[in-house]
Amino acid sequence: MFRRDRKKKQDKSSKKQTEQTQIQTPNGQGNPPERYAKVAEKMAKQFAKPPVTGPLKTPGIIQHVQQIPGGAIIHAANASISVIFYQPNLVEIRMRPDRQFPPVFSYALSETFKFAPQAATVTEDTDTVVIGAGGMACVFTRTTTQLRIYMTNGQEVSVESGFSWLGEKVTWQRQLPADEGCYGLGQRGWGLNLRGRKWALWNFDPVGYGRGTDPVYYSIPFYMGVHPEYAVGVLWDNPARGTVDLGAERANQMAFSADTGELRLYFMADEKPDAVLKHYLELTGLPPLLPLWAFGYQQSRWGYVPSNKFRELAREFRQRLIPCDVLHFDIDYMDGHRVFTYNKETFGDLPALLSELDKQGFKAVSIVDPAIKVDLDYETFRDGQERGMFHTYPDGRLFVAPVWAGDSAFPDFTNPTVREWWAGQVESLLKVGFAGLWNDMNEPTVFLPPGPGIVPEYIQANWEGQGNTHLGGAHNVYGMQMARATRMGLERARPDKRQFVLTRAAYAGAQRYTVSWTGDNRSEWDHLRLSISVVLNLGLSGMFFTGPDIGGFMGDCEPEMYARWIQVASLLPFCRTHTCTGTVNQEPWSFGAEVEKIARKYIELRYQLLPYLYSTYVQGAQNGVPMIRPTFWDDPSDTRLYNQDDAYMVGDALLVAPILEQGATKRELYLPRGVWYNFWTRKLIDGSRTIELEAPLDQMPIFVRAGRVVPMWPVTQYVGERPIDELQLLAFAGIGETTLYEDAGDGLSYKNGDYRYSYFSTKFLPGGQFAVEWRRAGKYQPAYKKVRLELVGISGDPEMVYVDDQAAPLWFFENSMVEVLSSPFSQVRIVGKSPDTSEAAKTVARRPGPSGDQTS
Known part of the structure; x- marks a missing residue:
């Protein structure tokens, strides 16, 4: 269990000394990474699979069709293909040469998804077999088993080149339309549109990745294709090492491949990308709600030692009036890098420190790596070894490899018993006072000269009791299942709280357990730009809460870069500065007074926008829509937005266009269709054009x-510092609707209905009137009694302002803005002056918006 330091014993029996020596040095004598490298090379040869040569095999001509609930099994000459519709626009496709279709087990799929086959029709003629279920139809060509998929409106959404295999390797190909944008696939060190490259489906620690580095930490085998007239999604449900080619080898073809395992995919199509992503989240699970404090600013570095560094850090934040909610504890606080311990010399007062920080409004998050140091005096290892909690070689010997603590063993998180055991370790850690946990090094990474390596594929995994020799050692699901076990421990320790688990590596469906960050980035300008595209594609892969290490993890950040980076990250879901040991100081005040002022300004803006950010995340988590979205999200018909990776949407109201180049003080932006207001100047701008x-x-x-209403709060130094006594509503003239979600910000009372939805409508009324209407539903009662409505876009001094049909007691007009102070209202009505009469403003009332309203 959690210990101040490892247990030391003065007297040891010779038997125990021998036992410990045998366990600690199973790879031989010498430097741990070097001796492990020799063992790894030897084992790789021993367990290597012989190469398979010969022509690719394909299913061949269709011989027989067997109708089953939800679809059919196509029996071809060389293989069988199962097609089952689970929703009108969602179909499962499996291909097996052995013609056996056992029940599906998948870590990607949510236990809450109802795998109820839809009513399907099967029709045959001399040339084709057609399987349909209302939303889509799968059309097989009899002579080749080529598959075409159509939507009910007749739109062809997929032309497959077909299915193939060679030995254990399986491949599925699909023609790639020339105007289809390619997105998703988890974390990719590239621009937003992934088209034209071949991507690895393999989690790997590249130690400071750059543009084009592949693979990196977080591969998710979900592809989203966006077309002006439709969108498609493909979940390649195979966790083995694989690739996805998006037009690299052939410009008009995409292909998923896996080295082993079953060819199983879920294909979905709909008119818009939001509907496709919703299908994917229904399959793999929605993310749980996070505590509100997770949306606050967070500070970290590898190198905060000793414990008084945290006291100094906390004091600086509060004295400088820079809001902060979370401080992260990296591996420095541990005893010799042994997880679930702390160093009695440098952090001997850890429980008292965490208590002090909590009283000052700081939550503490601890790093937890998976590697357990091989040391019989270390209780976590001894207990895990005795219980058989660790991965082994195929011959049953303990698998040991070097990481931070030296030779280490690795828990097998695909074993339910191991997850229970790990959850118990987590419980003990939380008793010290940590509020959340940060899983790192869980690709999982081991140390190999000259750089990092991986736990080999031949290592044995339990796979829920099924064994995993056919799926490459469960490598890609390792981080996800570690996060699952970590969350179990948090829920046991604090069942009445919302949990915060942060992970570096994971797999499809990990959003059910954890949030993520973008790994060990670099203090480089291109990495600042990459931050946007990486966060966007993770969001399109179901990971809605993520963000980069502000300022970069590796290398020395410089003042201008930090200022621009904290601007970018201030409106991303996860907002944390983090850096490596040995780099320059990277706190908001580390770069001089000018940058400190900028950092404070944007962190304060984040805290003002907390109700909008939190509401946008919660609504997305409930409906399957990311908080951070590409600019094409609401208007995929505009292909000029498909490659726009230097701007992003926060919800559907805010568009952020940061500066991403050194020395730049201006930029160009292609503004999406609609009418927009400059947040700072309040000026109105028409879209569908490039502006400077x-x-x-x-x-x-x-x-x-x-037409949107942006809710804001007064600035606080941390979440919960004081009750929020006033709600500011920043309304921008136009026609539209905005939804605000509110609850207690922590705890589970929302599951019992303790929440409130507010629906804001902005509209024109006859007689030159304009109104903001507010409907509320739900039993949660916010603390604020005062409301400050600021209506932007009014061309002149109104004749009258009414609040719920009564003359407003307090309002004033200045610079095209009407400000009204009141209690919560149902309607505020402006009489006598319409909003801005410029040409751009006139279009507000007549141009259809992205959701069919007329806001833009």
């Missing part, structure tokens, strides 16, 4: 979609 923006160092361009 001025952006001095202290300003990041932000735009607000016309």
Whole structure:
């Protein structure tokens, strides 16, 4: 269990000394990485599979069709293909040469998804077999087993080149339309549109990746293809090492491949990308709600030693009035890098420290790596070894490899008993006072000269009791299942709280257990730009809460870069500065007074926007829509937005267009269709055109979609510092609707209905009137009694302002904005002056918006 340091014994029997020596040095004598490298090379040869040569095999001509619930099994000359519709627009496709279709087990799929076959029809003629279920139809060509998929409107959404295999390797190909944008696939060190490259499906620690580095930490085998007229999604449900080729070998063809395992995929199609992503989240699970404090600013570095460094850090934040909610504890606080311990010399007062931080409004998050040091005086290892909790070689010997603590063993998180055991270790750690946990090194990574390596594929895994020799050692699901076990421990320790688990590596469906960050980035300008595309594609892969290490993890950040980076990250879901040991200081005040002022400004803006950020995340988590979205999200018909990776949407109201180049104080932006307001100047701008923006160092361009209401709070130094006594509603003239979700910010009372939805409508009324209407539903009662409504876009001094049909007691007009102070209202009505009469504003009321309203 959790210990101040490892247990030391003065007297040891010779038997125990021999036993410990045998366990600690199973790879021989010498430097741990070097001797492990020799063992790894030997084992790789011993367990290597002989190469398979020969022509690719294909299913061949269709011989017989067997109708089953939800679809059919196509029996071809060389293989059988199962097609089952589980939703009208979602179909499962499996291909097996052995013609056996055992029940599906998948770590990707959610236990809550109802695998109820849809009513399907099967029709045959001399040329084709057609399987349909209302939303889509699968059409097989009899002579080749080629598959075409159509939507009910007749739109062809997929032309397959077909299915093939060679030995254990399986491949599925699909023609790639010329105008289809390619997205998702987890974390990729590339631009937003992934087309034209071949990507590895393999989790790997590249130690400071760059543009084009592949693979990296987090591969998710979910592809989203966006077309002006439709969108498709493919979940390649095979966790083995694989690839996805998006037009690299052939410009008009994509292909998923896996080295072993079953060819099983889920194909979905709909008119818009949001519907496709919703199908994927229904399959793999929605993310749980997070505590509100997770949306606050967070500070970290590898190198905060000793414990008083944290006291100094906390004092600086509060004295400098820079809001902060979370401090992260990296591996420095442990005893010799042994997880679930702390060093009695440098952090002997850890429980008292965490208590002090909590009283000052700081939550503490601890790093937890999977590797357990091989040391019989270390209780976690001894207990795990005795219980058989660790991975083994095929011959049953303990698998040991070097990581931070030296030779280490690795828990097998595909074993339910191991997850229970790990959860118990986590419980003991939380008793010290940590509020959340941070899983790192869980690709899983081991140390090999000259750089990192991986736990080999031949290592044995339990796989829920099924064994895993056919799936490459459960490598790609390792981080996900570690996060699952970590979450179990948090839920046991604090069943009445919402949990915060952060992971570096995972797999499809991990959003059920954890949030993520973008790994060990670099203090480089291109990495600042990559932050946006990586976060966007993770969001399109179901990971809605993520963000980069602000300022970069590896290398020395410089003042201008930090200022621009904290601007970018201030409106991303996960907002944390983190850096490596040995780098320059990277706190918000480390780069001089000017940058400190900028950092404070944008962190304060984040805290002002907390109700909007939190509400956007929660609504997305409930409906399967990411908080951070590509600019094409609401208008996929505009292909000019398909490659726009230097801007992003926060919900459907805010568009962020940061500066990403050194020395730049202006930039161009292609503004999406609609009418927008400059957040800072309140000026109205028409979209569907390229504009030039001025952006001095202290300003990041932000735009607000016309017709939206942005809720804001007063600045606090941390979540819960004091009750929020006033709600500010920043309304931008136009026609539209905005939804605000509110609850207690922590705890589980929302599951019993303790929440509230507010629906804001902005509309024009006859007689030159404009109104903001507010409907509320739910039993949660916020603390605020005062409301400050600021209506932007009014061309002149109104004749009258009414609140719920009564003359407003307090309002004023200035610079095209009407400000009204009141209690919560049902309607505020502006009489006598319409919103801005410029040409751009006139279009607000007549141009259809992205959701069919007329906001833009």
